[in-house]
Amino acid sequence: MKKRVEFKNKFRLNFGIKNKILSVQEKNAHLYKVAFFSMFIFLVLMIPTYIFSWIVFTDINLKIYFDNWKELSLFLKLPSKAQILTPVYIGWGFFIATIIGFILLKPFLTATGVNNKVKASFWVFVISFGIIAALLSSIAQYEFSKFQEFFTFESLIDQVQNQFVKEVPSVITEISKQFTINRDQAYKWASEDAVWWILFIQIIAIFMLSLSIQNAVIVEAGSLNINKYIDYISNRKKELGQNKMKAFLTRIFKNSDKHISNWTMFAAGCIILPQLIYVIMISFDTTKASMLTRTVHVLPELLKRYGIENPLSDDKFSNILKYENNYFVYCSLPIIGLGTTMATFMYFISVSIRGENKSQNLFITQYFIIYANLVFLTCLNIISKVQVGNLVEAWNFEQANGNTSGHDFIEKIKSILGTDYEQIKDAYYLDNINVSINFAWEKIINIIAESLILFGILISSFLIIGFNIMKTTIFKKRVGAQILFSEILAKRKRGNKNVK
Incomplete structure (x- = not known):
């Protein structure tokens, strides 16, 4: 028996552009253009990371902090050197991997000996590494912002012993003196909230890069431009005697990729807009x-510098202080959730501009993803509104002495700070919040009413638009099959003619 010989292509990266086939040559050049443009945009997006990394390794105040952190940690909960620097180092590793990925994008996508699934996975990994690099940088900046709060507080303190409290630990006194001396040399970096807003922009931009790569790489049978047939059929119906109103409605609700994307954006926009307004208000x-949220989040911990384990330990403040460590949940997470939702939103903008999607499966996947993100974002904001509303309610609660809990809270801070209060009050808006605070979502009924409206829009739009996507998908498959069948018949006819 003869042995069966199998021919396998060896894996080989293809760096070339020129090709005998003009369309292949044009595609090679286009892939390089997309890859290097994406890399350039990514390099620009990561500018905050470059600046932050430089600050981390050159800030004299941060060095003083690191040198004394072990002693400081006995009194205050502050990030360690590892918590700040480890994400920086790992993030740079993912950053370099992303750059290498962009450089090898075209050679890998046109390589021999690699199946299409592996090629598709490659650019997905490149984009994922870029997002991870941005995320790790944001985590490092988030930890750094905690140090920055500590630095801001200590640099404002007068170096006079506060007579109302226990002795300030010597390590804090010494650091405070050095921070005050170096205050003019300090680097001001983003706050906790600003860090996540930067990530918000980076995620959206990186996702848009992924769309440009998708457009360059993904070519389905959908390139048959089936939307032209949808347009043709719609116009044909109009010619066959539809009245003007029906023709108008047909044009508005036409089941093309562009119109479905537009309606998806409209429905998503109705849900995102109130969420965006809320997130901006709270962050x-x-x-x-x-x-109030920032003050309650930051000050109780920083006041421990005065040698008091729990400086605000009073039963009447318990309902306020229980939200001290929830800031990330009710303020930071909604920003991150909004960013991921807006990133998916960009996909439908690109489809609307282009007029059609390159992959029906991808279109359906993105449709489910955006609605999952909308549900997640809405739930995050509900949790946030409930917690902030409860905090405001606790702040406005009237005590037996006729004062609000918030007023007594500020008075307690005054007694702890003593003469330092004048230096601190403006940085933490203590005079601004020493009143009853209005918050639109303080009452749970307002949150329930808004949530019912949002979920009503979300569920109804998801079902209606989803049904239209299903109809369009079925129609495209039928038309696509007919076109392919017609092409096969045409080839056979041409073949028969050649034989004759």
Whole structure:
């Protein structure tokens, strides 16, 4: 018996552009253009990482902090050197891997000896590494922002012993003196909230890069441009005697990729807009509620510098202080959730602009992803509103002495800070929040009412648009099959003619 010989292509990267086939040559050049453009945009997006890394390794105040962290940790919960630097180092590793991935994108996608699934996985990994690099950088910046709060507080303190409290630990006194001396040399970096807003922008931009790569790589039978047939059929119906109103409705609700994307964006926009407004309100120091959340999150821990284990340990403050460590949940997570949702939103913008999708399967996947993100974002904001609302309610609660809990809270801080209060009050808006605070979502009924409306829009739009996507998918498969069958028949006819 003769042995069966199997021919296998060896794996080989293809760095070339020129090819005998003009279309292949054009595709090679286009892939290089997309890869290097994506790499350039990614390099620009990571500018905050370069600056932050430089600050981390050159800031004299951070060095002082690292040198004394072990003693500081006995009194205050502050990030260690490892918590700040480890994400920086690992993030740079993913950053370098992403750059290498962009450089090898075209050679790998046109390589021999690799199946299409592996090629598709390659660019997905490149984009994923880019997102991880940005995320790790943000985590490092988030930890650094905690140090920055400590530095800001200590650099504002007068170096006079506070007579109302126990002696300040010597390590804190010494650090405070050095911070005050070096205050003018300090590098001001982003706050906790700003860090996540930067990541928000980076995620959206990186996702848009993934779309440009998808457009260059993915070519389905959908390139048959079936939307032209949908347009043709719609126009044909109009010619066959539809009245103007029906023709108008047909044009508006036409089941093309562009129109489905537009309706998806409209429905998603109705859900995202109120969420965006809320997240902006709670994450920027523009409202008293946002000022309150930051103060409650930061000050109780920093006040431990005065040698008091629990400086605000009073039963009447318990309902306020239980939200001290929830800041990430009710403020930071909604920003991250909004960023991932907006990133998916960009896909439908690209389809709307282009007029059609390159892959029906990808379109359906993205449709499910955006609605999953919308559900997740809505739930995050509900949790946030409930927690912030409860905090505001606890702050406004009237005590037996006729004062609000918030007023007594500020008075307690004054007694702890003593003469230092004048230096600290503006940095933490203490005079601004020393009143009853208004918050639209303080009452749970308001949150329930808004949530019912949002979930109503979300569920109904998901079902209606999803049904239209299903119809369009079935129609495309039928038309695609007919076109392919017609092409096969045409080839056979041409073959028969050649034989004759």
